Amino acid sequence: KQEVTQIPAALSVPEGENLVLNCSFTDSAIYNLQWFRQDPGKGLTSLLLIQSSQREQTSGRLNASLDKSSGRSTLYIAASQPGDSATYLCAVPPQGGSEKLVFGKGTKLTVNP
Amino acid sequence: SAVISQKPSRDICQRGTSLTIQCQVDSQVTMMFWYRQQPGQSLTLIATANQGSEATYESGFVIDKFPISRPNLTFSTLTVSNMSPEDSSIYLCSVEDVTSGLYEQYFGPGTRLTVT
Numbered sequence: 462k463q464e465v466t467q468i469p470a471a472l473s474v475p476e477g478e479n480l481v482l483n484c485s486f487t488d489s490a491i492y493n494l495q496w497f498r499q500d501p502g503k504g505l506t507s508l509l510l511i512q513s514s515q516r517e518q519t520s521g522r523l524n525a526s527l528d529k530s531s532g533r534s535t536l537y538i539a540a541s542q543p544g545d546s547a548t549y550l551c552a553v554p555p556q557g558g559s560e561k562l563v564f565g566k567g568t569k570l571t572v573n574p
Numbered sequence: 575s576a577v578i579s580q581k582p583s584r585d586i587c588q589r590g591t592s593l594t595i596q597c598q599v600d601s602q603v604t605m606m607f608w609y610r611q612q613p614g615q616s617l618t619l620i621a622t623a624n625q626g627s628e629a630t631y632e633s634g635f636v637i638d639k640f641p642i643s644r645p646n647l648t649f650s651t652l653t654v655s656n657m658s659p660e661d662s663s664i665y666l667c668s669v670e671d672v673t674s675g676l677y678e679q680y681f682g683p684g685t686r687l688t689v690t
Contacts, residue, residue, distance in 0.1 A: 492677060493676065493677060493678075495678065495679065497681070502664065502684075502686055503683060503684060504580075504664075504666055504681045504682050504683040504684040505617075505666065505668075505681035506681075507575070507678060507679070507680055507681075510676055510678045512676065550616065550617070552617075552679075554677075561607070561619050561622065561632075562607075562617075562619070562668075562679060564616040564617045564618075565616060566615070566616045567616055
C-alpha cells in the first residue's frame, strides 16, 4: 500500500529565503508525482507534475525534483514571498496506476514579511 | 488544463439531512473523482465516477451514504446523506486530463460542509 510522507509538517521563514519541502513515498512504481498548493479552506492548485522518467520540473520560482529509486521528491521555492504562504501537498498514484492519488499530509508554509 | 466549478461553495446543514454537491467541468472527461478532506487532514478518495456506470467506492465509503451520479462527461454530483457532525469536511471533485498524456489531475475549489 502506497504511503506518502511530507516533512516538515510546518515551516515558517522570512521573506526572501530559499526553502525546500520534502516528500517521500514507499512504492517507487509510480506513474508520476504532483505537487499541489492549497490555500486555507480552498481547493487544490496543481503546481508541478513530474513524470516517472523525469528528474526535475521547473515553473517560475518553483523547482521539483524526483528520485524514484529512493522514493523521494523535493519542492524548491526560490526567493519566497508572503503570497507563497499555503499548504503544499504532494501526491502519487498508488501501485503504478495513473488515476487515484495518494496524498501526503502536507507542509504548511508561512512566509513572514 | 481543465477548469472545474463546484456548487455550493459552502453550507451549514443540520444533522440527519442530506446535501448534494455539484461538479461541472469545462471539457469532456472520462473519469471524475470525489475526495474528502476532514479538518486538519489530507485528502482521502471517496469514489471514482465514470459516465454511464456505477461509481467505484473506496474502502470505508458506501453508496448509501455517498450516492454519486454521473449523467454525462462534464457533470457529476455527490450526495452526503443522513449527515452527522463527523461529515463536516471539505469535499472536492477532480478530473484527470489524459489529452496531454501526462495524466495530470485538476481539482475544483471545494465545498466546505459544516454539520451542526
